[in-house]
Amino acid sequence: MKAFGKGIVSIISLLVCGVGQAGTESVSDPLALLSQLSHAAHDQSYSGTYVVQRGSEIESSRIVHTHIHGEELTRIEVLDGRPREIIRDSKETRCYYPIQHKIRIEKGYTRRLFPALIEVPYEQYLRFYEVSRVGMNRVAGRECQRILLRARDRQRFDHEFCADANTDLILKAVTYDQHHEPLETLLFTEVSEGDSASPELLKSTYPESNQWKKVFFPPPVADHLSYQWSIPALPSGFGQVLQMSIQSSAVPGAPFEHLVFSDGLSSFSIFIKPLQGEGFHPVHAQLQSSALSYYSGTVGQHRIVVVGEMPQEVVTAIGQSMTITEETH
Amino acid sequence: MVMEDMELERLSAAMDGELDDERLPRLLGGCRHDPVLQESWYAFHLIGETLRDPQLPPVHLHARVAQALKDEPTVLVPGKSSLGSVPLDGVTQRRWLAMAAAIAVVVLTTALLRPGLPAANPVIAQKEPSAPALIENGVSDKDIQTFVALHRQGSPLSEFQTVDYTPQTIAQR
Numbered sequence: 001m002k003a004f005g006k007g008i009v010s011i012i013s014l015l016v017c018g019v020g021q022a023g024t025e026s027v028s029d030p031l032a033l034l035s036q037l038s039h040a041a042h043d044q045s046y047s048g049t050y051v052v053q054r055g056s057e058i059e060s061s062r063i064v065h066t067h068i069h070g071e072e073l074t075r076i077e078v079l080d081g082r083p084r085e086i087i088r089d090s091k092e093t094r095c096y097y098p099i100q101h102k103i104r105i106e107k108g109y110t111r112r113l114f115p116a117l118i119e120v121p122y123e124q125y126l127r128f129y130e131v132s133r134v135g136m137n138r139v140a141g142r143e144c145q146r147i148l149l150r151a152r153d154r155q156r157f158d159h160e161f162c163a164d165a166n167t168d169l170i171l172k173a174v175t176y177d178q179h180h181e182p183l184e185t186l187l188f189t190e191v192s193e194g195d196s197a198s199p200e201l202l203k204s205t206y207p208e209s210n211q212w213k214k215v216f217f218p219p220p221v222a223d224h225l226s227y228q229w230s231i232p233a234l235p236s237g238f239g240q241v242l243q244m245s246i247q248s249s250a251v252p253g254a255p256f257e258h259l260v261f262s263d264g265l266s267s268f269s270i271f272i273k274p275l276q277g278e279g280f281h282p283v284h285a286q287l288q289s290s291a292l293s294y295y296s297g298t299v300g301q302h303r304i305v306v307v308g309e310m311p312q313e314v315v316t317a318i319g320q321s322m323t324i325t326e327e328t329h
Numbered sequence: 330m331v332m333e334d335m336e337l338e339r340l341s342a343a344m345d346g347e348l349d350d351e352r353l354p355r356l357l358g359g360c361r362h363d364p365v366l367q368e369s370w371y372a373f374h375l376i377g378e379t380l381r382d383p384q385l386p387p388v389h390l391h392a393r394v395a396q397a398l399k400d401e402p403t404v405l406v407p408g409k410s411s412l413g414s415v416p417l418d419g420v421t422q423r424r425w426l427a428m429a430a431a432i433a434v435v436v437l438t439t440a441l442l443r444p445g446l447p448a449a450n451p452v453i454a455q456k457e458p459s460a461p462a463l464i465e466n467g468v469s470d471k472d473i474q475t476f477v478a479l480h481r482q483g484s485p486l487s488e489f490q491t492v493d494y495t496p497q498t499i500a501q502r
Binding site for chain 2: 109110111112217218241242244246248251258260262265266267268269271292294296305307308309
């Protein structure tokens, strides 16, 4: 009976797997391919409209990317919801929040901007993702090559890019969960490459912003922490990219630490907050309409929160493994 | 051709309206008493409805089949309630294998050849709504949203435009 059952399963498995792998082609030089994707996003001039979709949330933006006097410049205008405008040059990224009359200025910190999703060092991707071509698709009216970065372990999600067949520009990016269901999608709805854009198109539309409040990011690290932390369950390939001490009016109490880790395609944050009388028991949740998983618990006299674009069990394991050692005086 | 295979063929012909009037009552009578024929009748109807239904909801059965295989292959083995624990003879096994293969082929081809879907693309199952976030033990929905916003502010991989900019969540020293 058992062998019979396996027989049925084998037949269906062969059919399912056979279809699933149809068109999959290994990449002979994945480093060169990743380099092409990165250079296409940085070196070319292009403009277009793209959409970010997370579950039921959809937001579209207009992007202009070009080089003026050898300097790479990008301007993004968010078209839906509250207005926002992002301008990046070689020195900094400025995000304008006109309703609040605030400018957020990021210096010395590289945040990815679609379609520039692949960055050096490319070797880091190959250690934890297997790169393959999985056929062609059509996005924004263009033929594009589908490129799958399949996670080599279960500690991170798979990613897929569809790169323009002629220019290698990423036209679509998808993050999949463990069941290969899309969690997050970014795609151009229309795009055109070619001549450099007019410098006027790269300027902020808020000339009065000189009077706005400036918020610099990242904020500095606390001068001295009264504790040391360790993460025994830190997934391989994830390195710390940021540590800062923050105070938010939404989180009452003393300033707390925010640590950010990334493997180049996924990231997670750890928040360490001294407890001041309040108590928290472990809570973990896969957040609705999001690639994010969440864990909250306590270690000694500290609350630990882990949030990241990773499988729930990985985020929970990270939080539960953490240790904090108080300094003794 | 063995007797069981002939009956299956007649069953298929009856469903297509191609069985003559003389054999049809005999076949239907057989269906009433033969549980295996009843199973086949049900399976053939399932295949037919799957093929004919133009409004097939986007359940992407092949993805579910793949996931079911990954998680718990035994779900595809007929349960004891229908077959009991009696060992199956070779003919019955062949019939079940043929039915399973037929169902799998129909499910896969239906999903892949649906109009408007490029055959080269894998069919991605529609994401079903996740369970709502667990809110208990002093952790509120607002609490979670705050840390999510802070994560998006700090993550180098978050799209800038998704960074929340409500006064409460702009981190300040």
